[in-house]
Amino acid sequence: MSILEKSLNIIEFLAERPAGLSVSHIAQRVNQPASGVHRTLNELIRLGYVRQVQDQGDYALTMKLAALGVGFLGRTGVGDVAQPILDRLAQVSGELIRLSVIDGDDLIWVAVAQGATGGLRYDPGQEQGVVVHLASSAGGQAWLASMSDEEALERVSRQGLINPSKPSGPGAPRTIAELLEILAETRKRGYARSVDSYIIGMAAMAMPVRSGGQVISCLSIAAPAVRMTPERMAELAPHLSAAAEEIGLAANGSKYFPGLHKHG
Structure with missing residues (x-):
């Protein structure tokens, strides 16, 4: 080393x-x-x-490293492209919106918008720059479901099925068979759905963002599980899909969507 x-x-x-x-x-x-x-x-x-x-x-x-990261993200144009769209989705949903981008083998949170103005809400604090745990998060599962099972398992094996940095909730997959079942359900449903998985008491839904047919990032809505029911997720799915499509169309305006430009 x-x-x-x-x-x-x-x-x-x-x-x-x-x-x-x-x-x-x-x-x-x-x-x-x-x-x-x-x-x-x-x-x-x-x-x-x-x-x-x-x-x-x-x-x-x-704070030096954090300042460098924030400055870098600000200069890439991610916020210029995505933030207005995230803000609108936050207003419509009344919940926390997060955008993650694909960078090599990682999915990294880069932008957020909070739509909940009071009462019970999910507000994790500063997550920009955090690498997403793929197997336990809605965003990670949305990305994995866009691949073949073989490729998804390869990525999970590199990162680990169990989140090493924080304990997952009871809804997180504990075996490969459970993960593959979740990915199959995600593909059939059209969006990922996790409850008490990444964090106990939190529920989230997510979709991949595509540009030119290629997945470049993932967009998610997260909220307390008592409010983010399967029925509520179904109501929000069209809004999430429309926002993901809008970000995909606007992605060429940003210097930083690594998944989009890696073959360019």
């Missing part, structure tokens, strides 16, 4: 733990010697990407 790869593994691990962790804990989780992790952390501190939370040794990421 190269020095760069080791450094990135540490950064990716800390990105999921903003409160920070000790050198020994980080070393154990990234499977690197503590001495090497300590050297890497000191170098990242020097470069401004890591800070020491406590004198006794906890380390956490600074």
